[in-house]
Amino acid sequence: MTAPKRKKTRANGDGTVYQRKDGRWEAAGYVLAPGNTRKRVHVYGSSRTEALAKLTEKIAASNRGVPIVTAQGSLAAYLTYWLENVAVHHLRETTHTHYTAVVEHYLIPGLGRKKLAKLTAKDVRTWLNGLRTVCQCCARGIDARRKPDAQTGHRPRCCALGQCCRKHLSPLTLAYIHSVLKSALEHAVREEEIPRNVARNVRTGVPHPRRFNPLTADEARQFLAAARNHRHATLFELALRTGLRKGELLGLRWEDPDLDGGTATIGRTLQRTNSRGLATLPTKTISSERRIALPASCVTSLRAHRKHQAQEKEKEKTGSDWHDTGHVFTRPDGHLIEPATLTRQFNALLRNAHLRPIRFHDLRHSTATLLLEQGVELVVIKELLGHAHIGVTATVYAHVRLRLQRQAIDLLGRALGNFTDTAAKPDDGDDPTPCAAPVR
Structure with missing residues (x-):
């Protein structure tokens, strides 16, 4: 007598597969869940093979240590x-x-x-x-x-x-x-x-860097001359000669510049926030916290600016309107300068000086561009500007490097041109015939 055929069973951990009353097949098994826990999941298919394949895929991902998706919200x-x-x-x-x-x-x-x-x-x-x-x-x-x-x-x-x-x-x-x-x-x-x-x-492509319009050397001299009699003459000069950002300039306090040593510590920035209004915040990155050397002309300007601010303070104190914030650049009553207000004053200065319109941030680009054109190494400019990586400096000022490469190529071209002219002269026979030297 033939023994009845035993029903095929699945091994432990493989889950179960069965047909529902609506005709669809359902497979269920335990897989890895967030928090190193186990969770029973259910998958469905139009056939036993399809449901089993879906379950096998989830179990295989679980065995690789990938937890199942738990997010159900939008x-x-x-x-x-x-x-x-x-x-x-x-x-x-x-x-x-x-x-x-x-x-x-x-x-x-x-x-x-x-x-x-x-x-x-x-x-x-x-x-x-x-x-x-x-x-x-x-x-x-x-x-x-x-x-x-x-x-x-x-x-x-x-x-x-x-x-x-x-x-x-x-x-x-x-x-x-x-x-x-x-x-x-x-x-x-x-x-x-x-x-x-x-x-x-998803690849969106690498966008082209934003174009900027740095001042030329002649325009920079014209800008400094026009700003000489401005109330913020020291601020504008410091921006052009050191490349400090607008927020870094407005966030300077008198303990930051060391006028005797000719240096300045940059560690804060002034920005307008929704919750606190005008607020002094730490710099955006660690690389932005830096110590820079101050030009001699800026040291002289800062000393004169401090005397002028002390005079304004004494004048306003008589009316009890002076607000002591300790900042280097303030309004006549000692309050902080609104960044948007400084931008308007900067644009008015450009118009009065008959200079082409640029952004305030382009003064920073002007500093780097002029330094590059003077042959200053890229790593020195990177430290002065406070860039996180030298690749940022090289990318932003790629157009300047290309122009310097063109100048170098032209110099080499002129040198090779002179060598060609010399080599084209007829040989008078006095010099020995050149021969190739052995190369080891």
Whole structure:
């Protein structure tokens, strides 16, 4: 008598596979979960083979140490959580403000409804490609929210009137949006919410560095001459001769410059924040904390500026209006200078001096450009400007290096041209015939 055929069983750890009442097949098994725990998962398929393949894939990933995805919420919910509970503790306040604007204006409207666990690289790439071609004035209704014009009384002027202004995002802005998304998803990977950062698999290309317009040597001399009688003459001279940033200049306190030693310690910056208004903050990076040498002319200017500030202090003290902050550059009443106010005064100075309009930050670029043209080594400029890596300095001022290379090539060309002219002269027979020297 033939024994009945035994039902095929699966080994321990392989899970179970069975057919549901609705005809679909279901497979279940235990896999690795966040926190080094085990969790039972269920997968489905139209056939036994399909359900078993899905379960086998999850078990194989679990055996490699990859936990299963636990995030079930939307990307918008996670980005809000990341900004309020993670990024706020690791970013400067101004940087956090910029990240919040990117999340609210671009990421949540574009990808916020996607499930965090189901977000793919294709979703990110498709969204970024569409973002390149969409007019942001039309998409965000910027023109429709404009304040009424005082003269005409009409509020809209382009997209709200059906005349698209084609306000597209620049490649640098797209790269910044992409980097914010990568940072958020990277933290989700660290918290084992998702197995991988899909935004890292999307290539946006390397954007061209922002162009700037440094002053030439003649324009720099003209600028210093025009600023000689300005109230902030010392500030403008220090900006052009040392390359300090606007916030670093406004954040200087009198204990920072050592006028006897001719040096200055840079360790803080003045910025406007949403929570504290004008605030003195630490520099953005460790490399920005530096000690620089002060030119002799700047030391003289700082001494004169300190005497002038003391006179203003005595004058204002009679009316009890002086506000002692200890900063080098202040308003006549001692209060801190608003960065936007300094920018307006700088632009007015350029107009009065009949100089072409540039940004205040271009004074910093002018310093580096003029130093490079004088043959100063790149590593010295990197330390003076406070760049984190010398590659940043080399990339930003690549156009200057190319111009210096052109000058070097022209010098070599002239030298070779003279050598050719000499070699083309007829031989009079007095010199011995040149012969090749043996090479060892």
